[in-house]
Amino acid sequence: MPAVAPNSPTEPLANSAAELAARDEQLKQLRRQLQLKQFELDTVLGVAHDMTARDHSVDELYHMLRLTLQGQRNVVQLVLFAREDHHFRARLALGTDLATTEKLTLSAALLEGEVKEPQAVEDLLLGPAWDKYELVLPILRQRQVVAYVFVGGVRSDFDRQQLIPFLTSLANTLMGAVENRRLQAQRVADAAVRKEIEIAQEVQAMLFPRKLPNDADLAIERSYVPHTEIGGDYYDVVDIDADRLLLCVADVSGKGVPASLLMSNFQAGLRTLLRQGVPLATIVPELNHLLFRNSGGEKFITAFLGIYDRRTRRLQYVNAGHNDPLLLADNGTVTTLKDGTVMLGIMEELPLLRVGEIAIPHQSLLLLYTDGLTEVFDADNNEFGEEGVLAVLHRSRYLPLPKLHQELLRSINAFSAHNAQFADDVTILSCRFK
Secondary structure: OOOOOOOOOHHHHHHHHHHHHHHHHHHHHHHHHHHHHHHHHHHHHHHHHHHHHOOOOHHHHHHHHHHHHHOOOOOOEEEEEEEEOOEEEEEEEEOOOHHHHOOOOOOHHHHOOOOOOOEEHHHHOOOHHHOOOOEEEEEEEOOEEEEEEEEEOOOOHHHHHHHHHHHHHHHHHHHHHHHHHHHHHHHHHHHHHHHHHHHHHHHHHHHOOOOOOEOOOEEEEEEEEOOOOOOOEEEEEEEOOOOEEEEEEEEEOOOHHHHHHHHHHHHHHHHHHHHOOOOHHHHHHHHHHHHHHHHOOOOOEEEEEEEEEOOOOEEEEEEEOOOOOEEEOOOOOEEEOOOEEOOEOOOOOOOOOOOEEEEOOOOEEEEEEOOOOOOOEOOOOOEOHHHHHHHHHHHHOOOOHHHHHHHHHHHHHHHOOOOOOOOOOEEEEEEEEO
8 A cells, every 4th residue: 555645635624523523613612602692691681670670679689689599509608798788788698697697897997998909818918717718899870889799619710700700790690789778768768858847837836926015105026037947936925915915935945847846835835824814823733744754764854934914014934944035124134044944854843842932123135045056166166155155145136126136146256256157046135115
């Protein structure tokens, strides 16, 4: 038999067959990768659709992702830590129970959100409890880390390269849905708060008198500057009969809806007692009992209540832990109205009660106010105080009452180091006796 020549045609044919087989294998591998990519894309899109199709709770969203991941053969160990209220909390676990996962401790770099690229867990030096995990995948939203996904039991480098974008996409989808759900819940809560504020403002507006006396005997003016949307101050002027009227200024501890509701109880109780014709010595203990019963001693009200009799020109009053009203006579003499008792609502029985009484001179001025008028501080932390109020009264006492109030507010604005951002509500109730 003749020998085969070195350049026999059978050799190129063999090389071509090998190349074709290799290319065929490459095509099959590419096709598998494409199918895997398509499957991953379908999975991510399906999860995104399922998470947004209904109003799932946050816990339900995490459960949906857990069910999805359980079907992935390449995921053996996984834990997801999500940032909630500035802290990271374990919310999802595969290959272990969540209670065990919650005992894992994140490093300072992780807690501060400094790890922003996929990284080997062993490089983080987290300790033996983390040995089962190989990769950490940070999940970012607006360049801030909102979650970490720790993955373990990855079978090959190929699996690792496939898992990183897939798990990152799934986790991003989850965290986006969680954030949207929280924003939606926050919007609902904010709407409820706004509604409560509107109701409380309406209630508070109803508490204040719509008309104030201005007749041959006296003239009354008021100013009210709330520190927040719902203040804790209250003032009232009530005609008891043809000769007597009640003057009241009060300040409830706290602010917002609870303060407004407590103040409405105070006003309702006060007006009921006035209609019954009982004296201040009975009104004040009854109000204290009402407030203590409603707040259990956790909130209190400071108040000044005075009943003025036009016929006798005498004022009976009780100062219940409130700022002392100032009575400025025409000759410049100032009397502070101190007699009374402690603040109302802090104890079931008042330990003492003294009803004060004073004659009201002609052409005198009575100023009632809350502590927002005096507790104003300058840059050196000096308080405006009662002395500041008296200084304004002495130089401006003959101004019309609206102008006097404007001067008081202008003075504390000028004195304050906080550009008129006062620490409390400001209420002024003034009475000029003719």
